[in-house]
Amino acid sequence: MKNLLIALFILLPGLTIAQGPRMSGEKMEAMKVTFLTQKLDLSAEEAKIFWPIYNDFTREQSALRKDRMQKMISFRKTKEIDDLTDAEVQTLIYNDFDFKQRELNIEKKYYSRLKSSSLSIKIVGKFYRAQEAFKTELLKQYRGGGGGPERH
Secondary structure (H helix, E strand, C coil), rough: HHHHHHHHHHHCCCCCCCCCCCHHHHHHHHHHHHHHHHHHHHCCHHHHHHHHHHHHHHHHHHHHHCCCCHHHHHHHHHHHHHHHHHHHHHHHHHHHHHHHHHHHHHHHHHHHHHHHCCCCHHHHHHHHHHHHHHHHHHHHHHHCCCCCCCCC
8 A cells, every 4th residue: 555655646746846966856756755654654544634735735845946946046147246235135135034934834834734634743743753854864865875765
C-alpha cells in the first residue's frame, strides 16, 4: 500500500521545488515524499487526509518561491545595491519582509488545516520534525556528507 501511495504522489504534477545544485526539483520532491512517508508511517486513512493537504501546501510554497525568485532575478539584472537610492534599498528590504511574512502565513494556514483535520497532533508534530530532518539530510548531502536522506 505504501509503495502505491509513494508512486501516486511522485507522479502527481505540481510537486516541484526550485532546482538545486545536485538534483532536479522533481527528484528532490520524490525523495522528500519517500522520506515523509517513512517518517510519518501513516495508515491508509491518515494518508488520504494528509497528502492532499501536503500537496496544496507544497504548491503554495512553490508559487511563493517562484514569485520571490522572479523578483530577485529582475532586481539583480537592473542595479547593484550601491547604485540604488536609500528608498529603493528600503523597499527591497521591506519586500523581503513581505515574502517572509507570506511564507509564515502559508505555514500557519496549513498548520491549522492539518490540526483541524482528523489527524492527531502527534502526526502533525512528526510532520514538522520530519521536514526539519529532511532539510538536515539534504544539507549533509550537499556538503558531501551522505548519499541522501536516511531511511529509518
